[in-house]
Amino acid sequence: MKTSLEVEYWVVDESGDLVSPGTLLDMSEQIDPEFVEPMIELKTTPCDSMTELQGEFLDLLERVITAAREQDKRLVPLATPLSSSPADIPFREKRGTDLQRQIVGPTFDDARVCAGTHVHFEQSNVPDQLNTLTAIDPAFALVNSASHYRGEPILGCARPYLYRRSCYSACPEQGQLWSYVDSVDEWEQRLESAYESFRERALEHGVDTAAFEDEFEPYGAVWTPVRLRKEVPTVEWRSPDTALPSQIFPLVESIGSLVSHADAHGTAIDGEPTSDARSDEPLALPAFDTVESTVDAAIQHGLEDSSVQQYLRQLGFDPSSYTPLADQLPDKHLSDREAAALRLEAADALESELSTRRVHA
DSSP states (O other): OOEEEEEEEEEEETTSOBOOOGGGGGSOTTEEEOSBTTEEEEEOOOBSSHHHHHHHHHHHHHHHHHHHHHTTEEEEOOSSOSSOOGGGSOBOSOHHHHHHHHHHOGGGGGGGGOOBEEEEEEOSSHHHHHHHHHHTGGGGGGGOOOOEETTEEOSSSHHHIIIIIIITSSOHHHHSOOOOOSSHHHHHHHHHHHHHHHHHHHHHTTOOHHHHHHHOOGGGSOOOSEEEETTTTEEEEOOSBOOOHHHHHHHHHHHHHHHHHHHHHOEEEOSOOOOOTTSSSOEEEOOHHHHHHHHHHHHHHGGGSHHHHHHHHHTTOOGGGOOOGGGGSOSSOOOHHHHHHHHHHHHHHHHHHHHHHHHHO
16 A cells, blocks of 8 residues: 655744745755745655655655755744744735635634644545544644644644644534545545535635635545545545654554555444454444544643543554653743744754664665
């Protein structure tokens, strides 16, 4: 099963202040701008193995970081910039962004402070792939890289709260976790329903019908944690924060094993999660109510919540092997200068991992 990866990073100058990536965007077709200026996305091609995926991504990351340092810029693997207000982070000029802001409302601004990791799996046994990624959604807590927003420690995992509970609170079908499905047809029916609801809201908020339909189509009008994409095509998990490669790759490998098992043997929703990949039995998944309650606990408390740890262990993860960056941040108000210094520390940690890779190459 081919897998690809997309990771978003903040771009800062040598003082830790957010800046535009500038010519870094011109280095490769595997580098994309994001809808806010000081963010950049690095993406791999579909890879046949985790070794290939890791090698391709780290090669690209190393080239970008080297070019950034030549321009006195750094890449920062944090889910939020910690202290900056949305008003301080400019949008890129993009019609779809302007329309989303008009449709969703003021809370859409919270999305501009979120940087994440997206994992794509080649579509095969699609309903079971979707359901597996839905069940493992609380695993975002394993790579949680920010608990601060506008300088304040708000919740255990800031990004999923800001993106799901705040930004898309008025349009939950556009940005929150959907329940399990029995078929692709069922998922696409939900997609059409969500699209129509989004369209109706757009019209209510003064968006011209032609403008809406020119910019959005059903597949491109949902930003849910798990979704289908037409490209390749893939099943995408969008929940994890951006984080250090040493955290991202073990997570992607574990999730890939679960998705592969479900793809080969199916899933069974029986309320008692388990992940014995050695068996030929269907992958047992918890009831969706349990998934939702665990997601809420993870957003509130991260890995500090014992129920989140227990849930993840039942699915085969080892929470003790992860050290989320957010857990290393001070649990207090951060001034702008303190936040800038912490952004630089995160950039140092990212560059240190690549230096270690070069030493062992």
